[in-house]
Amino acid sequence: MLGSTLGECGEFAEGIAHGEEAVRTAEAVDHFLSLGIACGWLGSVYLDKGDVQKSIPYLERSAHLGQVGSFPFTFRAIAALGCAYSLSGRIADALPLLDQCASQDLSETRTYSVPRVYLRTGEAYLVAGRLNEATQMALRARDLAQRRRERGCLAEALRLLGEIAVYRDPPEAESAETYYRQALAAAEEMGMRPLQAHCRLGLGKLYQRTGKQAQAQEHLETAAAMYGEMDMGFWLEKAEAELGPLLGTHSKSG
Numbered sequence: 001m002l003g004s005t006l007g008e009c010g011e012f013a014e015g016i017a018h019g020e021e022a023v024r025t026a027e028a029v030d031h032f033l034s035l036g037i038a039c040g041w042l043g044s045v046y047l048d049k050g051d052v053q054k055s056i057p058y059l060e061r062s063a064h065l066g067q068v069g070s071f072p073f074t075f076r077a078i079a080a081l082g083c084a085y086s087l088s089g090r091i092a093d094a095l096p097l098l099d100q101c102a103s104q105d106l107s108e109t110r111t112y113s114v115p116r117v118y119l120r121t122g123e124a125y126l127v128a129g130r131l132n133e134a135t136q137m138a139l140r141a142r143d144l145a146q147r148r149r150e151r152g153c154l155a156e157a158l159r160l161l162g163e164i165a166v167y168r169d170p171p172e173a174e175s176a177e178t179y180y181r182q183a184l185a186a187a188e189e190m191g192m193r194p195l196q197a198h199c200r201l202g203l204g205k206l207y208q209r210t211g212k213q214a215q216a217q218e219h220l221e222t223a224a225a226m227y228g229e230m231d232m233g234f235w236l237e238k239a240e241a242e243l244g245p246l247l248g249t250h251s252k253s254g
Contacts (some may be wrong), residue, residue, distance in 0.1 A: 010230040035061075043055040044080050050233060050234025053234035063081050075100075078101055079116070082098045083124040086123075086127040098133075102125075105145055115141040115142075115145040116179070119153060122135075122172050131167060138164060166205055166209065173210050177203070180202045200223035201220065222234075
């Protein structure tokens with residue numbers, strides 16, 4: 001959990017080191033519950049960093065151990081694995097896992113970070129282009145995080161709602177901007193640097209789609225710089241892909 005928290009703050013190298021130590025310790029004592037939890041947390045840190053292929057073996061192992069032992073962390077691992085599959089283009093593998101998580105009522109489950117199950121599921125549905133399901137999951141994550149006072153998950157849920165609003169056709173610009181700015185303010189207050197960068201990327205995409213080129217460039221450049229500082233190469237490529245046309249347009253006009 002320390003590793004996961006460090007990852008949420010953008011300290012990925014240290015977070016991964018703690019996660020790897022946890023996995024080694026659990027393997028040394030051959031304790032299935034601890035190993036499943038450790039693999040799940042470590043896989044999630046890799047996933048948050050954008051090292052999707054590195055995350056998958058750990059998340060697969062965690063999901064398997066969780067199902068074999070009927071452990072409380074099972075759906076958190078399944079949701080993260082579904083998200084990893086989606087981001088790696090394995091939509092057909094992801095959807096059964098996502099539907100399994102979406103069918104669960106986890107509101108009374110007394111384990112940590114239950115809203116994250118719905119967050120991961122919503123993120124993956126969005127990648128798969130299933131916006132209605134993504135919206136349902138984002139709203140469930142938001143409402144549950146509010147009730148449980150999990151402020152980090154709440155901020156992430158707001159960012160996801162902003163993402164969904166951007167991808168509507170046409171984009172729901174006012175709602176998206178409100179969600180992104182609420183999430184960004186919370187992320188800045190809590191020092192959640194990856195979430196700050198994601199919000200900047202989202203605002204950049206929004207402004208680009210609504211013709212506000214100067215504002216788009218400002219946010220995209222900030223996002224790219226933050227991703228570079230945190231060695232989040234997967235997300236840096238996405239920011240640069242959005243930024244490229246803007247820089248090309250400006251250079252031509254100049």
